[in-house]
Amino acid sequence: MSKYKISGNKASSDNGKTEERGGRSCVRYKCGLLSTIQDVLQQRTNWVEVKDDGEWDFNWCDVGWLRENFDHTYMEEHVRINHFRNHYELTRKNLMVKNLKRYQKNLEKEVGRAEASKCDFFPCTFALPSEYHLFVEEFNRSPGSIWIMKPVAKSQGKGIFLFRKLKDVIEWKKERAEEQKDSAHVENYVSQRYIENPYLINGRKFDLRVYVLVTSYVPLKAWLYRDGFARFSSTRFSLSSIDDKYMHLTNVSVQKTAPDYDPEKGCKWQMQQLRRYLTAKHGREVIETLFKEMDNIFIRSLQSVQKVIINDKHCFELYGYDILLDQNLKPWLIEVNASPSHTPSSQEDYGMKYRLLEDTLNVVDMEGRLTGEEKRVGGYDLMWNNGPVYREDSGLQTCGSLCFTANTYLGCVNDREKQLRHLFKPFPFQKKL
Template sequence: MSKNKNTGNKGPYSYQKRREGEARSCVRYRCALTNTIQDVLRQRPGWLEVKDEGEWDFHWCDIGWLRENFDHTYMEEHVRICHFRNHYELTRKNLMVKNLKRHRKMLEREAGKLEASKCDFFPRTFELPSEYHLFVEEFKRSPGSVWIMKPVARSQGKGIFLFRKLKDIMDWKKDGSRSDEQRDEMVESYVAQRYIEDPYLISGRKFDLRVYVLVSSYVPLKAWLYRDGFARFSNTRFSLSSIDDQYVHLTNVAIQKTAPDYDPEKGCKWQMQQLRRFLCARHGSEAVETLFRQIDNIFVRSLQSVQKVIINDKHCFELYGYDILLDHNLKPWLIEVNASPSLTASSQEDYELKSRLLEDTLHIVDMEGRLSGREKRVGGFDLMWNDGPVYREDVNLEALGNSCFTANTHLGCVNDRNKQLRQLLKPLPGQKKI
């Protein structure tokens, strides 16, 4: 059980008894959120919710709890929480880019420029104000280009704006019409990033991809890719003539649902399978396979870039939400990585997707001890990296050559998770067959 280091309370069951089967399916949990994850936890057979002061085996905590309590909480061997201690090395926009740049330099030094070029999947980015002079030099090389400013630690599109002129930054700082809260945002660090001016459009609208990656360990690195995900569309046709219109340029659902003509019934998402079918019909399966291998490369390289700086802890796992943008040449760009991807559903379809995702996350975390540890697939998750690339049995490695980083991935493919789980897991006591 987990308890505060200052208390001596013990739970009613020892972990050893649980491993022997006496209370194997009884998992006491805490949950800081009130959305889909709470529903999934409450519906899991044998799991019992505990109050704030109760001892727990599993905690779906928020970032605030982690920051305030991690160093003061004693955790027994079996306890699990849903964040690594310094997850922000990948999920803060400035630190993500810093780590990627460092990793690229290391690859160039140790393996050559060709290998380093495989990290060229994020736009030119500078942290402000610390890299302001470097940014100005780059800005002047391409006058008239569009840049985007983002606060490094905010989400849901808050504080973001586009600009074409250096004076726009100064004007924004000095704009007395903004609220005190908006002016205070400048106390934070920002990143200035080259805006992707030629995004891939569908029906004239911009979109990005939300993809889920689960890391169960950083030492060794063990990462899983979920088959389902979605494309998030803007509600307004794309144009660079008005860079102040958030409904054109920001695909965040939190932004789009405030549009005057937003239709909550229709929403602004495509399931990943729908997007993959669309791209195959337009560009052919070979081009789409190449695209999705490049996306795999983004996942692995980004995780490797922080592998040595993340504080690995056997109690921790992380469900990341990756945001990927495609340009008109079908090149994928990493926009950001979220440590707390939204688990609030925007539709019934979205709720079902996130429920499946979270159920399968809990299967992999495996509080009940039902897995062998040798699985290459659990529900909708496919193991893509396990201290090295994981390949499908039907893959011809010689044919792949150096073109593919990982092969055991099925992003946007059929997710027959129920069938797979029936074969993999025996029902828990009191659980209906899947």
């Protein structure tokens, strides 16, 4: 359970009650994680935790529980669970790249090279050991380049290292073979071209954590959260030392072990702070273009797995996207997380994650308070609903007509409490469960 708290915060409709669902006056939930999500669930009005094998309406589980239990669990119409069955098609590093490459190839064949080029947002990547020879060919084309090796199914910076020389990989392969000779499971890795020119602030590298909520793949329905954060390294960036993990890896789990890490200051900027900084330095138009390019990454990556994800009306997924900016302000997709950490690193971080999770539950709408036509719920903006969702910017004129842009507000003001009060205000024909 988190040491951070938000006091007196109840997520409920203004009429203060939950209508009965099938004769029950509460939502029965199960939660397998001890983090901020547990706090959020406990604060929901008329939500009751069930233990062990008790019947539940809502389950926030880890992927291990999903793998072992999903196929053996009967779910009634109203039941919801926080992962799609094969979520790993997007969140496992090798499969993400495989699906993106296939999607890009199909676009080029069906629509043309110009459209396929819009998928040029992930670094050159090879799956190992299966694509080792292809990797070596590419490696030899650009001697001296830096590559990064990552295990496909690990997080928090575990097992990652950078290298310039092929002999480092050959030695690594021998070590891995020795370690795994008695194991039936061979751990897969990806080798990825390292972004050698990252955008720096105060000489330090950072990446972005952005939250995307998918409530359906068929049709695709995706929401983008306004808040997020930038994660900074604690050491000034240099290519002269590729062995310094505190310089090159921005994972909080890595940075908080740095000798000079200050837990009071942390290593994060809120997304709004970063957007203000970049806008002040580069101008509004440039940064709006940057954020539109990130919108493209979110949608294209989801479309790349749309046909392979097993869509299930009981499922939703809260993805944590990791985006890196290079010095030309080009965004790169580094990876997508199926279980983005909800463990807070500060009181501010706890507040942001608490609001994110609270609004996730508001969108999933176990209480049945929404109409299904909403374009905004709390801090979430609907960016795709079987097609692009647009917002109308009446202040902009193009050839005498209104200018329409995507309904995304990443890094903009998040006046969620005001919006939720308006959204959930009681009215005579309030939708019942």
